[in-house]
Amino acid sequence: MREKILKLEKSASLLEPKKEEREEIRNKVVEYTERFLEDMKEHKTFNITKDQGAGLYDYPISNMGISIEEAIRIFKDNVEIPGLNPASGGHLAYIPGGGIYHSSLGDYIAAITNRYAGVFYPSPGAVRMTNMLIKWMAELVGYPHMTGGNLTSGGSIANLTAVITARDAKKIKGNNFHRCVVYCTKHIHHCIDKAINIAGMRDCIRRDIKMDMQYKMNCADLEAQIIKDKKKGLIPWMVIGSAGTTDVGAIDPLSTIGKIAKRNNLWYHIDGAYGAFFLLTKEGKTKLNGIELSDSLVMDPHKSMFLPYGLGVLLVRNAKHLKYAHQFSASYFQDVIDPEDEMSPADISPELTKHFRALRMWLPLKLCGTDPFTACLEEKLLLTKYFYREIGKVDGFVTGVEPELSVTTFRYVPKNGDANSFNKKLLDEILLDGRIFLSSTDLDGSFFIRMAILAFRSHLETIDLALEIIKEKTILINNS
Numbered sequence: 001m002r003e004k005i006l007k008l009e010k011s012a013s014l015l016e017p018k019k020e021e022r023e024e025i026r027n028k029v030v031e032y033t034e035r036f037l038e039d040m041k042e043h044k045t046f047n048i049t050k051d052q053g054a055g056l057y058d059y060p061i062s063n064m065g066i067s068i069e070e071a072i073r074i075f076k077d078n079v080e081i082p083g084l085n086p087a088s089g090g091h092l093a094y095i096p097g098g099g100i101y102h103s104s105l106g107d108y109i110a111a112i113t114n115r116y117a118g119v120f121y122p123s124p125g126a127v128r129m130t131n132m133l134i135k136w137m138a139e140l141v142g143y144p145h146m147t148g149g150n151l152t153s154g155g156s157i158a159n160l161t162a163v164i165t166a167r168d169a170k171k172i173k174g175n176n177f178h179r180c181v182v183y184c185t186k187h188i189h190h191c192i193d194k195a196i197n198i199a200g201m202r203d204c205i206r207r208d209i210k211m212d213m214q215y216k217m218n219c220a221d222l223e224a225q226i227i228k229d230k231k232k233g234l235i236p237w238m239v240i241g242s243a244g245t246t247d248v249g250a251i252d253p254l255s256t257i258g259k260i261a262k263r264n265n266l267w268y269h270i271d272g273a274y275g276a277f278f279l280l281t282k283e284g285k286t287k288l289n290g291i292e293l294s295d296s297l298v299m300d301p302h303k304s305m306f307l308p309y310g311l312g313v314l315l316v317r318n319a320k321h322l323k324y325a326h327q328f329s330a331s332y333f334q335d336v337i338d339p340e341d342e343m344s345p346a347d348i349s350p351e352l353t354k355h356f357r358a359l360r361m362w363l364p365l366k367l368c369g370t371d372p373f374t375a376c377l378e379e380k381l382l383l384t385k386y387f388y389r390e391i392g393k394v395d396g397f398v399t400g401v402e403p404e405l406s407v408t409t410f411r412y413v414p415k416n417g418d419a420n421s422f423n424k425k426l427l428d429e430i431l432l433d434g435r436i437f438l439s440s441t442d443l444d445g446s447f448f449i450r451m452a453i454l455a456f457r458s459h460l461e462t463i464d465l466a467l468e469i470i471k472e473k474t475i476l477i478n479n480s
């Protein structure tokens, strides 16, 4: 038996490369990533290729390994090249993501040290680092000391965790799901509809509250609906405000909604996945006034803190609700004792084992400080004002609502023909060109092109280039 074990140990030894082998593969990876970063501006932001990465299937997983050079080549051809490069400053669609370098090194350290970040007992430092970030964000928002929070994989899971917490905090049981009412506008992110369904609450009633001309929640309609529902014997349960909608970047009247929620005993949730980190700026702080009145808040560092994909945050004003919805115990955990003042992520979230997400946020914050993040967000707010002004000056273009954060909607109004199909064609031409990536939305039946400026590599030259491309493609269609 000993002989067999030693033989297997030898076969498995490839899993533990020696120092020189580590150095060799690491150098190749660094060489590749450096080339990717240095050459980024020379490549398209959006690339429609013929096989869309299907070449990956030519290299099935097998019992024998390949060289790092070959692995990188397969990755480059099939993953890097086709589709969108979200790391590019030319990504001006949807809500752009980030990819700051320091964060990748945080992930590298997290993966090498493989610290377990779920429970305090085996990994007190990792849990303290997580809780320290939660505390920093809670203070930024203006939440009290009793706040709890969780670092999730993204905004959707953070919103799902919020819905479940709100359900249990308000003691909504299955036999009442069909009587409980959730209030929001049509512009809340669709992940919340998904979350309600996943939470088993598909039967609950959703009231679409009217929006004003700026696509913000009409608070008079909100309160009128709540009163009406109470009279009908329904259970007004939760109101959801947006701190930056995806469609147009609108911020609902957060303070007024907070007061209405309190008066009527509703759970008040805010989706600030896109907009909440603008609290780091003076302008954002003013515009987001009232955010601190919410019971729960989602904010996404992989959006407005420019981190690579894989980090959303849920904050809950009173941690006891988060704990009630998620705490567990198991006999094999009998040795685990947590201190009073440090909550274990596993006790307040659906995950037990998780990626050590705190490090990818802590490292850049420690290395850079918060000032560059604030500057970058302020730059994006100004770039948006600049684009809104400049596109409005271009003959034939109209703009949508004045941007509140960093989303602008605009469209061309042709002298003849259907404006919707013209703008659809214009967007197609821009995407075919690929130097920048834009998206669109439907506003009251009109096709609007959207520009969302949030990629940290989007600068003045990017926006000038975007204006040039938009004008160039408009002329092209008009002359065709």
Ligand SMILES: Cc1ncc(COP(=O)(O)O)c(C=O)c1O
Pocket: 094, 095, 153, 154, 155, 156, 157, 189, 191, 244, 245, 246, 271, 272, 273, 274, 300, 312
């Ligand atoms: C306002 C808002 N909420 C939630 C989400 C979902 O977040 P995620 O894509 O991180 O799951 C998004 C994504 O764009 C968003 O813009």
